[in-house]
Amino acid sequence: xxxxxxxxxxxxxxxxxxxxxxxxxxxxxxxxxxxxxxxxxxxxxxxxxxxxxxxxxxxxxxxxxxxxxxxxxxxxxxxxxxxxxxxxxxxxxxxxxxxxxxxxxxxxxxxxxxxxxxxxxxxxxxxxxxxxxxxxxxxxxxxxxxxxxxxxxxxxxxxxxxxxxxxxxxxxxxxxxxxxxxxxxxxxxxxxxxxxxxxxxxxxxxxxxxxxxxxxxxxxxxxxxxxxxxxxxxxxxxxxxxxxxxxxxxxxxxxxxxxxxxxxxxxx
Numbered sequence: 001x002x003x004x005x006x007x008x009x010x011x012x013x014x015x016x017x018x019x020x021x022x023x024x025x026x027x028x029x030x031x032x033x034x035x036x037x038x039x040x041x042x043x044x045x046x047x048x049x050x051x052x053x054x055x056x057x058x059x060x061x062x063x064x065x066x067x068x069x070x071x072x073x074x075x076x077x078x079x080x081x082x083x084x085x086x087x088x089x090x091x092x093x094x095x096x097x098x099x100x101x102x103x104x105x106x107x108x109x110x111x112x113x114x115x116x117x118x119x120x121x122x123x124x125x126x127x128x129x130x131x132x133x134x135x136x137x138x139x140x141x142x143x144x145x146x147x148x149x150x151x152x153x154x155x156x157x158x159x160x161x162x163x164x165x166x167x168x169x170x171x172x173x174x175x176x177x178x179x180x181x182x183x184x185x186x187x188x189x190x191x192x193x194x195x196x197x198x199x200x201x202x203x204x205x206x207x208x209x210x211x212x213x214x215x216x217x218x219x220x221x222x223x224x225x226x227x228x229x230x231x232x233x234x235x236x237x238x239x240x241x242x243x244x245x246x247x248x249x250x251x252x253x254x255x256x257x258x259x260x261x262x263x264x265x266x267x268x
Contacts (some may be wrong), residue, residue: 006138015214022219026029029159030136032236034251037244037247037248037251038144038244038248038251040241041059041060041102041244041245041247041248042055042056042057042059043055043059043241043244044056044058046241059241059242059244059245060245062223062240062245063241063245063246063249066242068230069227069242069246070224070228070232072225072226072227072229073227075141075144075220075223075224075225075227076210076226076227076228077210078141079141079144079148079209079226080148080206080207080209080210081206082141082145083119083145083148083149083205083206083208083209084205084209085151085204086145086146086157087148087149087152087153087155087156087205088198088201088202088205089155090149090153090156091152091153091155091156091159091160091201091205092156092160092198092201093155094113094153094157094158095160095161095164095245096160096164096190097184098110098161099161099164099165099169100169100237110157110161113153113154113157114157114158115154116150116151116153116154117124117154117155121151121214121215123212124150124215124216125215125217125218126150127216127221128147128150128215128218128219129218129219132147132219138219138221139219139220139221139222139224139255140224141224143219144216144219144220144224144226147215147219148208148209148215149205151208151209151211152204152205152206152208153205153210155201155204155205155208156198156201156202156204156205157201158199158201159197159198159200159201159204160194160197162197163174163194163196163197163198164190164194164197166268167190167193167194169190171189171190172185172186172189172190173191175188175189199260199261200261202258203260203261206257207254207257210227210228210250210253211250212226213226213229213230213231215230216228216229217229217232227246231243231246231247
């Protein structure tokens with residue numbers, strides 16, 4: 001512990017105490033909803049209530065035993081996996097192309113690719129809905145995958161671009177000077193060294209698709225209703241504690257994916 005400054009410009013932990021307090025309050029603000037949702041998921045009441053008067057697993061059983069919830073879960077995971085498989089290669093290709101192109105407008109092109117992060121998502125939802133009506137792909141799995149890929153691609157682009165910024169391109173140039181093609185050099189030299197960034201981008205793409213609800217409200221329905229849309233309509237039509245159980249499971253899944261990301265980067 002640094003309690004006394006070793007020099008005139010060095011800041012002690014006591015001097016940073018206010019910063020620690022602010023950081024702690026921000027973390028509590030972000031984490032507190034988790035500690036509210038999870039106990040409610042074990043409530044034996046027919047309504048969402050905190051703190052719960054009794055504890056039961058009935059809402060987890062209700063979720064796992066419901067064909068409607070299981071169907072929505074399968075649709076969401078199917079769309080999330082397909083979105084990851086679509087957005088990750090496209091994001092890698094875009095990040096690599098912009099990084100090595102050297103064109104003057106590379107920054108503008110990069111900004112154009114991350115506009116889904118800037119534009120309000122409800123505006124994207126309205127535009128995608130009217131486009132899908134013309135194409136006839138509303139309430140379809142391919143339509144959901146394409147829409148979610150638009151949202152997920154910027155995350156892959158940003159994370160992979162960050163990895164490429166820390167990578168020495170001279171290694172790839174050395175491989176190409178020894179006769180390897182650009183594709184072979186990228187696959188055998190560059191790709192393994194930015195693997196951590198690619199895994200992070202893929203996980204971001206998966207979570208983005210799995211958690212997305214606004215666009216799903218516009219373009220999903222019927223047999224292709226996503227889990228998040230069904231949760232939203234469940235809260236709107238009736239206060240179903242099953243939603244708290246599902247939310248708890250999604251929180252656990254997000255934590256597990258985060259741990260996978262941390263362990264992957266640590267191994268790197």
